[in-house]
Amino acid sequence: MRPLIGAEAAAELHESVRLDVRWTLGGPSRDADYAEGHLPGAVRLDLDRDVCGPVETLGGRHPLPEPEALQAVLRAAGINDDSHVLVYDDGDGMAAARTWWTLRWAGIDDVQVLQGGIKAWTGAGLPLETRTADPKPGTVTVRPGHLPVLDAEAAAEWAETRELVDVRAPERYRGEMEPVDPVAGHVPGAINLFLGEDDLADTERLRERYASHPEAAYYCGSGVGAARTALAVTAAGLPTPPVYIGSWSDWVSRGGAVATVPTGGSQAESKEEAR
Template sequence: MFVADDPTVAVSELAAAITGTPPTVLDVRWRLTGSPGRTDYVAGHLPGAVFVDLDTELCGPPGAGGRHPLPEPAELQSALRAAGVRTGHPVVVYDAGDGAAAARAWWTLRWAGHRPTWVLDGGYPAWLAAGLPVTAEVPTPPPGDITVRPGGLPVLDADAAGRLPTAGGLLIDVRAPERFRGEREPVDPVAGHIPGAVNLPTTQHLDGTGRLRDADTVRDRFAEVGLRPDDPVAAYCGSGVTAAHTVLALHRAGRTDAALYVGSWSEWITDPDRPVQR
């Protein structure tokens, strides 16, 4: 239906697809603070799209594992089946435009063993900008039959993330530079970063319209922070959401082996014995 080795799909491609045999479309709009994404969904969404809540359905409850830990497989399977996700049937996820929540949904589906899955490039704003129709009608999808099989994408725990920079790998902190440096921390109670990590904000992989930059440009950005073709590579952020967008960008750059440290900084700092660099 779409390009198999590209993690994103253009608005024009999705618009053409939903007039034929449509993919399953998931609305995962989400905010770190403020009103929940479901409010936006109820006001208007892509035709046929089903809302899935990032906090409560695609992630586990916050705690020692961070603010957005991995979900329990059985609970994730139930949520995805309720949204109509079927084994082997294409899924397209979209968010409010920056791609972070959609990337985490894409990553979670891929981790759960679902193929094929794409992110709508530019999200809901790109759909609106193209003058395409939206609706407030909430569909009732037929039940899906997906079986969640964890392990479809690589994951690092805290110990593995801490070892990576000293083991010849590249650990990328995708947060804003001032958070990486420990000068400002608006979310978590401790400022700083994991020792040995390099900083490459995931926003640098977006163009001015919220779309993912082309593969060569993305590849160049990773090379600038020291990524070599055979180096192990992983990404982390505050809670494993925006880092999933960097994993998406790494996939566009050809690094489908890129790992996500899901617990990220919000898990790292729960253990006072873990070192912090500023």
């Protein structure tokens, strides 16, 4: 199944379970936006509260959820094992991609992201509603492990033996600035391929971009941007790649070695501890 779907095609899938996962990094919950208007029948899920696990000392800012907790959330949303799930956000694909990735990891195959998000839906003249969804409880069983996941040890090995790709902005990769996490830099041995504003619908361009990295695994700051890259790779018709889901926030929480790229110089490494 193609991981992306347009608004008009999605509107024809009347039995879909629709998930509103609009989200802002470091911002307040978007529950109020859901109350103001959402796709008809859509259930509200919050990325931090419902899709990811609780933040602890180790594990990063968006750790994997416990399977039992995720299963309870998805059943409450009305998802069964044979449900088609439509996920949408504002349109940048970040929260929707991480939700798509998490559901695929959990063994749910029939999941698609609404290309362009809620803006594409309203831009196509399709209606919204304000009524809070009250779905019949579902019976889905979460079966984790259906997508390849790296932990910190595996990511370090991948960087040495294959290709570990950091999709954050180049200045964060180089260690020149870090607006979110306590340490700047990147995993030693990783290369940088900035996620940027890839058009997820331009499958030919995506294929050209990612086909030259057939053994790559991806990471970002906390596993959201990397999940969007995994969505982009999959949309290009390539195998869904491994993701270091804890990403940089997990790496520095464990005091991992830090590499930087000095101005005009080559990559430098240190054993700087996370602060």
